[in-house]
Structure formats: C-alpha cells, structure tokens
Amino acid sequence: MIKPLRSVAVAILAFQAVFALVLCLAHYARGYSEQLEIVTQMAGGDYAARQYPRFRQNPALTASHLVPSIAFILIGATQLSKRSRLAYPKVHRWLGRLFALTTVVISITGILISIVLNYTGVSEIVPSLVFGTLSIVSVILGVRRARQKHFVAHREWMLRAYAVALGIVTARLALFGFTSLTGEPASEFFGTIFWLGSGSNLLGVEVWINLTRAKPRPLGKVTSSLANAG
Numbered sequence: 001m002i003k004p005l006r007s008v009a010v011a012i013l014a015f016q017a018v019f020a021l022v023l024c025l026a027h028y029a030r031g032y033s034e035q036l037e038i039v040t041q042m043a044g045g046d047y048a049a050r051q052y053p054r055f056r057q058n059p060a061l062t063a064s065h066l067v068p069s070i071a072f073i074l075i076g077a078t079q080l081s082k083r084s085r086l087a088y089p090k091v092h093r094w095l096g097r098l099f100a101l102t103t104v105v106i107s108i109t110g111i112l113i114s115i116v117l118n119y120t121g122v123s124e125i126v127p128s129l130v131f132g133t134l135s136i137v138s139v140i141l142g143v144r145r146a147r148q149k150h151f152v153a154h155r156e157w158m159l160r161a162y163a164v165a166l167g168i169v170t171a172r173l174a175l176f177g178f179t180s181l182t183g184e185p186a187s188e189f190f191g192t193i194f195w196l197g198s199g200s201n202l203l204g205v206e207v208w209i210n211l212t213r214a215k216p217r218p219l220g221k222v223t224s225s226l227a228n229a230g
C-alpha cells in the first residue's frame with residue numbers, strides 16, 4: 001500500500017520542485033517579450049501587464065527571493081534522499097543548516113514582496129505572513145528536534161517547511177485554472193490561490209507524515225529482544 005503511494009508522493013514532489021525551479025529561472029531567461037507571452041497564458045493579461053514587470057523593475061528584491069529559492073529547492077530535494085543522508089551524514093548536517101537559512105530568507109523576502117510589490121492588498125499580505133511564518137517556525141523546530149536527536153519529529157517539521165514553501169507551484173497552477181476558465185483578471189483570485197496552494201500542500205504533507213510515521217515497536221518485541229540480549 002505504502003510503496004505505490006511513495007512513488008506518487010515522490011512524483012508530485014519532483015514535479016513541484018522542477019516547476020518551482022522553472023518559475024524562478026524564467027525571470028532570468030533571455031527574451032522578455034516571450035516571457036510576457038507565457039505569463040499572459042499562465043496568469044492572464046492583467047498580471048502580465050501590471051504585476052510581472054515590477055519584478056524586473058526591482059531586481060535586488062526579486063533576486064533576494066528567487067536566488068535563495070533556487071538553493072532551497074535543490075538542497076531540499078537532496079536532503080530528502082535517504083541514501084545521501086546515510087552515506088554523508090556530515091554533508092546532511094551542513095546542508096540542513098543552509099536549508100534552514102534559505103527557508104528563513106525566502107519567507108522574509110516573500111513577506112516583504114507581498115508588501116513592497118503588492119498586487120491585491122491585504123488578501124495577498126495575510127496568507128504570505130501566515131505561510132511565511134509557518135515555514136520559519138517549521139524549519140526552526142526541525143533544526144531543534146535534530147539537535148535533540150528526535151529524528152522522527154525532525155523529519156516531519158522539515159517536510160512541512162518544504163511542502164508549505166513549494167505551495168507556490170500549486171498556487172500558480174490554480175491561478176492558471178481560474179484565469180483561463182473564467183477570463184477574469186488574476187487579481188480576483190490572488191488571495192485565494194495562496195491559501196489554496198500552501199494549504200493543499202500542507203494537507204498533503206500531513207497525510208503523508210501520518211501514513212509514514214515510524215511506529216514505536218510493540219512492547220512484546222521490545223521485551224523479547226531485551227531477553228535475548230540478556
């Protein structure tokens with residue numbers, strides 16, 4: 001039961017990670033008019049005309065969000081690999097610290113962008129504050145649990161931090177669905193897609209965590225292994 005589910009979860013995660021990378025790198029691709037054409041297809045003409053150009057007009061703020069986001073995606077994907085964790089525990093610890101730092105940076109710059117380059121007012125700021133804070137709290141708890149050698153809880157908090165931030169992908173897909181189905185401008189749905197994106201990712205990761213949480217060994221097995229040891 002868990003094995004086929006694991007393949008589905010890995011496929012969803014890989015898709016989201018690749019899509020998120022493309023979203024970031026697209027800002028630095030050549031051919032701005034082609035970029036605008038794709039953004040118009042993906043998010044409608046209002047977003048392409050009023051919001052997307054503001055990222056180009058504010059390169060420092062945009063880069064302070066997108067460059068650490070790229071590092072966050074790549075490090076997160078590497079850290080999830082059990083093989084690399086077991087083979088290189090020292091590397092896992094260092095990359096874990098870097099992952100925590102990038103999570104804090106992308107969350108703070110994401111919240112800043114929602115205020116400085118605001119597109120739809122409070123409806124954009126509130127979910128950014130909620131999910132940005134949630135990402136930071138998750139990663140801080142993840143690091144603390146690792147230090148306390150509570151690795152079950154460490155894994156769970158790090159998964160939450162990764163999934164909440166990757167909610168950007170679900171949000172963008174929802175925006176594409178809403179704008180293309182209704183023909184309404186992106187501003188109509190902007191708040192909704194943030195809640196939907198990170199909210200559904202959070203729900204998905206909670207299901208996954210509960211399905212795969214390491215169970216405590218039954219008492220019978222513990223006492224028999226103790227007896228064998230003695």
Ligand code: HEM
Pocket residue numbers: 020021023024051052055065066069070072073106107108109110111113114117119124128129131132133135164165166168
């Ligand atoms: C994997 C992590 C993340 C990635 C890859 C990412 C990527 C991006 C990209 C590519 C944009 C530019 C929007 C566009 O291309 O149309 C953006 C904007 C934004 N991000 Fe992030 N982001 C991430 C995490 C976060 C987090 C945790 C927050 C929460 C605070 C956040 C809040 C925002 C906001 C509010 C905007 C402006 C939205 C807009 O006007 O389009 N991001 N992000």
